[in-house]
Amino acid sequence: MAEPRWGRIAVVEREAAVIDWHRDGPLAAMTADALADPRAEVVHADLVEWLRTGPRTRAETYDALCLDIDNGPDWTVTEDNDGLYSPTGLAACAARLAPGGVLAVWSAQPSLAFEESLRNAGFTRVRTEEVAVARGVPDVVHLAVRGA
Incomplete structure (x- = not known):
């Protein structure tokens, strides 16, 4: 974390093994x-549940949330993850963001319906950016800004 402008970074991961890989395992x-x-x-927690708990203080809000969970809004492998893309889930994301904060959601494919859901949840400057990958079909990142 050599970047001096970064105040803090929280990584939420539900699998203890993944955390251990980074602490003292093969990725350490x-x-x-x-x-x-x-x-x-x-933070060792399920992301969807962590978002639902909401911030208790201003210090628990973020300038950016970068989410890489499941396959995206239109095709989830883990059924409970679909709550992230619902109006309630998007409201929870907005609550964790400071005004003007950016929500970035990785997806295996673009989703016009999710873009509309972001707008309906009060996010602005909604757009989807393609990310080239080696296997051919680009991934995407849905980007949106929390209003003031």
């Missing part, structure tokens, strides 16, 4: 220094 050589930075926090 690449990520252990980042995890040792006092600005970094690893």
Whole structure:
């Protein structure tokens, strides 16, 4: 986390094994220094549930939420993850964002319906950016800004 402008970063991961890979497992050589930075926090929790709990203080809001969960809004493997893309889930994301904060949601494919859901949830500057991948079909990131 060499970037001095970053105040703090929280990573929410539900699988303890994935966290362990970064702390003292096969990925530790690449990520252990980042995890040792006092600005970094690893939260062992289900993301959808963590979002539902909402921030208790202003310090628990973020300038950006970058979500990579499941396959995207139109095709979830884990049934409970579809709640993230619902009006309630998007409201929970907005609550975790500071005014003007950016929501970035990775997806295996674009979704015009999800873009509309973001707008209906009060997000502005909604757009979808393609991300080239080696296997051919581009992934996408849905981007939206929380209003003031």
